[in-house]
Amino acid sequence: MCDLFAVSTAARYSAPTALPVFAAKARKNMDGWGIGFFKKKQAIVEKSAAWAYHEGRFHDSFQRLARVISSKIIIAHVRFQTSGPIDECHAHPFVLRYRGQDWIFAHNGKAPAVESYRGRRVQVAGAVSDSARTFEYLLDGLADRQAENQGIVPLFDALAATTRQLIGQYPGKYNYLLTNGWVMFAFTNHRQLVLLKGSRSLEQGLLLTTVAEGLSGENWVKVARRSGSDGVLMAIAGSDILLKRDL
Template identity: 30%
Template sequence: MCQLLGLNCATPTDATFSFTGFCQRGGATDQHADGWGIAFFEGKGLRLFVDHHSAAASPMADFLRHYPLKSTNIIAHVRKATVGQVSLENAHPFARELWGRHWVFAHNGDLKDYQPRLHSHFQPVGSTDSERAFCWIMQELSKSHAGVPSVAELTLTLRELVPQIRQFGSFNFLLSNGEALWAHCSTKLYYLVRQHPFHQATLMDQDWTVDFAQVNQPGDRAAVIVTQPLTKDEQWIAFEPNELKVFVDGLPQ
């Protein structure tokens, strides 16, 4: 299975600490060595980096660990291939445009015999069940709303759509349009909120401790969503099975 990492923040924040630990799971401390990717929203823009090589050994991943891009919404993924070959077009996250905004999606799980009916506008480039599911979600969102919906309206629509995919297998995912971040747990997902008063944290997969009180201001806040907890000294909250949460400004809504 793959692993997911998402950050939703009140102020632009870099993912260097979390991404460094997360990358080790892409072939060093775990077996997710079949590609990786990370997406950073910047205003209306999007920086998307994907690679079909191991994250733990990727020069691009190493560059990003030392080049702290800041964003209020970040989605990362390390892949263990189950459906679709190991190739660049099958590396998550995937991105599409809808209502003049970038949308980004990453999936952990396995959908059996999932072949949704897709219209011409949203078609997969690669061969994964994940990208097919993303295309179908985008298609159905565009059919459900005549104009740009609010975060609350989008959440209600997603609550109706997700069970139609979940019946085909495990469907843990992260989805963002740069305004909010949606996280769905089918089998396993955790989150925490880092906010004032900040404390120190130590990565599980690498020997690195950060005192967040030294690098944050009182108004900073970040929700971190992961498949497996990244740190050994923070209180991670488990999602309930089949739970969909939306995060805005670093808080679950």
């Protein structure tokens, strides 16, 4: 199963330590990798269908990006293919520009039912995976609720409603990260997310991953779906969790 990583900080930051640790701990996922970040409000994603870490070696581009990226929000993904072919197009993160904003999205899980969905406003060109369709569904939901250009609270409420609707219409396993560069949303309804703020051995800011044991020996906090819930949604800005809700 794919793995996710993110760092959110109040100022532009790099993750030259945490990103390689993430790739090494998620090394069983050999079907692609990607890193997304923002530069002057523009989303930039570099990705590959190759492995990020194999037999003690990091992919050259992955290692370079870990050193040079500087952004308030960084999202990384290593892929274990379950939907769509193994190619660069289907590596995560995905980017869509919608109503004047760039959005970056990465997904971990399995939701074959949603593959039949087609975005009504924007689509991930060439992609046929459940992850691409989930991204399109979420942006359509924000647009339906006229929330994509509003503040954090109405945006969070709209995304919570859209996510509940998604799970009702297309049941599946969904962990996702979604950001427009100034706020990041994190959702989990299977496995877990683990979070750490103010690491002593990794980068500062708020670190998040699906790797169960975390990326260091520190006290990572587990966030997971509770019985009877559709999952947990969080809104993160800077190094703080601003909103958290069981759906």
